[in-house]
Amino acid sequence: MDSPRTVDPISALREGDEDQTDRALRVLSAVFGYDSFRGEQAAIIDQVAGGGDAVVLMPTGGGKSLCYQIPALLRSGTGIVVSPLIALMADQVAALEGVGIRAAYLNSTLERHEAQAVEQQLLAGELDLLYMAPERLVLPRTLDLLGRAELSLVAIDEAHCVSQWGHDFRPDYLGLSVLADAFPTVPRIALTATATEATHRELTERLRMDAAEHFVASFDRPNIQYRIEPKASPREQLLRLITTEHEGESGIVYCLSRKSVETTAQWLSDHGIAALPYHAGLDASVRQDHQERFLRAEGLIIVATIAFGMGIDKPDVRFVAHLDLPKSIEGYYQETGRAGRDGQPSTAWMAYGLGDVVSQRKFIDSGEGNEQFKRNARSHLEAMLALCETVSCRRVQLLRYFGQDSRPCGNCDICLNPPQTWDATVPAQKLLSTLIRLDRERGQKFGSGQVIEVLLGRENERSRQSRHEELTVWGIGEELTEKQWRSALRQLVARGIVEPEGDYGVLVPGSQAGPVLRGEVALELAVDRSPTKPSRSRSGRGGGAPRAAEGLEIAERERFEALRQWRTSVAKEKQIAPYMVFSDATLVGIVETKPETVAALGTVSGVGAKKLAEYGEDVLEVLTGQS
The missing domain is CATH 1.10.150.80 (HRDC domain)
Incomplete structure (x- = not known):
């Protein structure tokens, strides 16, 4: 049975005597209800609508989708959108249909007859946009189908997934280079919210888009307040964030393990917070239900692994929290970018501790992959640690990672509550000496707990069995408290002066220990700060009214x-x-x-x-x- 023919209410917008820019503005106003473009949107749309290729780096919430949606409406034919987000395609299509755009998707969730109906619509020229996953697009049958259709453009969303050294590599994206040969006259646009200069170069090369125009927007999201605090009782810290600043608002909480996701979601629920878990170990129907409830409800919190979030278009996520250290700045930036897509004030908060560093290093060292892969992973982790332990503006550090210079923002925890520093040269030497003495004189290596016990001269079963009190370093660190030693250790690890080693995360002198031990450098460390108080008053909102109001x-x-x-x-x-x-x-x-x-x-x-x-x-x- 043939699918009913659809009416194209937008065709008239393609016509007229205006130039391309004016027609694009007419579409923007009539279809989406906006009066003007932001940033480089107009230039990108002009490039693609005119038949040229484009590589676009633009932050989450910056309006990337308009950069291919409007050219697809201006050009004759159907725009193909390549996306890894099968679970979200139905919502993306529903949103487009809501503004009068004829959209559909082809993926594994469709029954055979449903997929055939969509294919018929494509061939009949009855679709403005068609979404599909990369693994489907590169199939010979799909390429043949697209070859028989009139295509306006091909948009490759989440293009960083093609980079093998990026934070979110998807092998299926490697096959997309075939598009250059299969459709040489069809303009292509590759878009991502997260790419370093290296990833930018790699995706350009792998997608064979060397002749494309490149558009790199500012990565700054000034409405997001970045805050990182020492991990003490992370769930209690998270609860304080929610109840004092984001009560009744939507948020995302990221944890590294599935178990932590489950227990955190249950803990929040037990404390009266509406929260649902999301991770790859849940049944697919449960994941889909939780995702849909989060997208459609107001004031719901999703607790998730990084399996959740890419492509989430919910504009009123007011906070993103990390209870564990992300693996890279790219991942952190993309995850925090899911907050405040509507431009309203939002929070990116993280609790981070030494245990996070130890577990991440263990994961890298014991994981699969060659040495080059592991070096890359360690480099990502070191950059993430530098962001966590910086004593200057976090936004400046974050943007510098993506090759962008900026001034202190006045809206991160460092700017709002500048850290005090102290001369930690002698304590660092004492700590390194303790690691060396334990190894040389007792043949022992320990994690942070026992090392601090030796520095403080506190007896326990391990100390008695190994006669640690006989060591010359026994009790030499009593000028600091246990909390101060843990803070110092965390910062020393971040700087490579101390390093975790092996499966048990024992501590050893790091690659940067020599100059400190020899007294060649003066070492300044930050005093741990109290949690940053919100800079914006939450009084007078009442009833969980949104920030927009x-x-x-x-x-x-x-x-x-x-x-x-x-x-x-x-x-x-x-x-x-x-x-x-x-x-x-x-x-x-x-x-x-x-x-x-x-x-x-x-x-x-x-x-x-x-x-x-x-x-x-x-x-x-x-x-x-x-x-």
């Missing part, structure tokens, strides 16, 4: 809440996420504009033609009921 007057908030309730009912009826109806920012714009006619409502940012026709009268009715 913080500046509204009382009467305006009542109208905002009425619109939120209406939005929730519409989303439930349509079985879509609330933000797919209207975002919080658009609801605020409606409240502030006070439209009395449908035409006036159409001037609000985020209200495109289809949404205006579908929801306009209902919105005015809600506002009338609140006046």
Whole structure:
């Protein structure tokens, strides 16, 4: 049975006497409801709509999707979007359909007859955008299908996945170089939110896009406040963050292990916080259910491994928390970038301790891969440790990693609460001497706990059995407390002065120990700081009102809440996420504009033609009921 032919309401937008830039603006306004482009969006769209290739590095929330969606609407044919995010394709398509774009996906979740119907739509020219995974695209049957269709462009999303030395390598992406030969006249655009200069070069080479124009936007997300604090009681620290700053708001909590995900989600639930787990060990149907509930609910927290998050388009995630040290700055940046996609103030928070470093190094040393791979992993970890232990602006350090210079932000924990430093040269020498004496005189190596016990001269069973009290280093570190020694050790490991070794993470002098032992350098370490207090007042919000509504007057908030309730009912009826109806920012714009006619409502940012026709009268009715 043939699929019903779909009507193309956007075709008229491709026509007209305006130049390409004006037509792009017309599409932006009529379809998406925005008046102007941001950053380099206009230049990127002009390049691709004109038939040229583009490599785009742009932060999460920077508007990457418009860079291929609008050219696909301006050009004749169907835009193919290559994405690894099978679990999210249905939501991505639903969001596009919500603004009047004819979109579909081809992936393994479809029944045979459903896939055939989509293929027929493609061949009939009835689709503006078609999503598919890389492993499907490179199949000979798929390439033959696409060869019989009219293609407007090919967009390769999450393009960093092609880099074997990147943080999120996907082998299936390596086959995408075939696109250069299969469709030489079809423009290609490769996009990523996370790429160092090395990854940028590699993805360009592997995708054979040497002739492409390159667009590198600023990686800065000024609305995100970066905070890292010493790990003491991490779940208690997390609970304090949620209850004092983000009560009733959506957030993502990352843990390294599946067990930690499960226990943390349960612990939060036991403390009255709505939280769900997500990791690869859960049944696929459970993962899908938890993901959909997170996307469609307001105020829900997802506790997850890094298996969760890529492609998540939820705009009102107010915080991203890490209870374990990420493996790389690329991964950290991508994960924290899932907060505050709507541009509203958001928090990237992490609790980090020496145990994280030991476990990460053990994982690298005992893992699979050749020595070059392990050196690369160690380099990633060292950069992550440098970010954690910096005594200058975290944002400056983060952006420098991606090759971008900046000034201190005034909005990270370091800027808000500058650390004090102290001369740790002699204590570091004492600690290194203790490691050396234990090894030379007793043939022993220990982790941080026993080393600190020796420095403090505290007896235990191990000390008595090995007669540690006879060592000349016994008790030589009593000028510091146990907490101070742990802080110093963590920083010494981060600087390579002390290193964990072997399966048990015993401590040994590191590659940078020599100059310290010989007194050739003065060593300054930071004093551990108290947790950073939020720089923005949370008072007066009441009832978990979103941050977007913080500046509204009382009467305006009542109208905002009425619109939120209406939005929730519409989303439930349509079985879509609330933000797919209207975002919080658009609801605020409606409240502030006070439209009395449908035409006036159409001037609000985020209200495109289809949404205006579908929801306009209902919105005015809600506002009338609140006046």
